Amino acid sequence: MKLILSIPLIVILSACTNHSAQTGQKSAVDIKSDSSNTGADRSKYHVANDVTIVVNELPDTLRYTKADFNKLIDTHPEFFNDITENPDLSYQCMADYGRFGSEAGRDEYYILYAYFLKQTNGGEKYAACRSRMIDIYSNINSLYAAIQYGGTYFGHQFSRIIGYAEYAVSLYKDFGQHPEKKYDISRQKELYIKSLRQLVADEISMDPERTEQEKIQSSKELNALVDNIDKDITDIFYLRRAQEFQYRHYEYY
Numbered sequence: 001m002k003l004i005l006s007i008p009l010i011v012i013l014s015a016c017t018n019h020s021a022q023t024g025q026k027s028a029v030d031i032k033s034d035s036s037n038t039g040a041d042r043s044k045y046h047v048a049n050d051v052t053i054v055v056n057e058l059p060d061t062l063r064y065t066k067a068d069f070n071k072l073i074d075t076h077p078e079f080f081n082d083i084t085e086n087p088d089l090s091y092q093c094m095a096d097y098g099r100f101g102s103e104a105g106r107d108e109y110y111i112l113y114a115y116f117l118k119q120t121n122g123g124e125k126y127a128a129c130r131s132r133m134i135d136i137y138s139n140i141n142s143l144y145a146a147i148q149y150g151g152t153y154f155g156h157q158f159s160r161i162i163g164y165a166e167y168a169v170s171l172y173k174d175f176g177q178h179p180e181k182k183y184d185i186s187r188q189k190e191l192y193i194k195s196l197r198q199l200v201a202d203e204i205s206m207d208p209e210r211t212e213q214e215k216i217q218s219s220k221e222l223n224a225l226v227d228n229i230d231k232d233i234t235d236i237f238y239l240r241r242a243q244e245f246q247y248r249h250y251e252y253y
Helices: 002-023 028-034 066-075 087-092 103-121 127-147 152-176 186-205 212-232 236-249
Strands: 051-054 061-064
Touching: 051 103, 061 066, 061 103, 087 103, 087 152, 103 152, 127 152, 127 186, 127 212, 127 236, 152 236, 186 212, 186 236
Parallel strands: none
Antiparallel strands: 051 061
């Protein structure tokens, strides 16, 4: 298990240290060296009043004083990088976690990540893509939450999904709306959806706590989530994003 866990860490460290060499531009490791440098001119992002961030997809509202919000801007230049890192890498490559060090703090970080990236992506222009990605990710998260009998992980994922979704929007903007792969993905999608339904069937069949009637009801509820995923996967971009999200974040034995 230790070996398995070390592999993603090696990948993250490698990405933090090598990305700038590969692209010739700043990456998260470069930010580590100057994340405390408030001399960088990010004053155009400063606000003159206190800030309230309302996330329509979440019940939470973030409130900041003017001083706190402007400090966040000065000390977290990764929110404004020319190269968009995925939120996990952006978070892992911070030099100092500070207020974001707890699980709740990490939730806050992903919400802020989405807030700033949404301004770069364009709020209204990609609203349909954003909504679809949030739906796909939320349904996958809800599916596994039910299969694993809940837990705090899935609650935190619920808050962080908007960060993952906004990153997906940035990929859609750059690549997904004009995909290189033009072939029919209906068979691939069918197999993927079948794999989710098979997962549901297998998990319910081995559940000793439920009666047969309860298993029937659970099967209906979980397959309804799969139906939602099926409906939202309309092309190769959404299929690949669904697969990546599931396989990266939900691995159980």
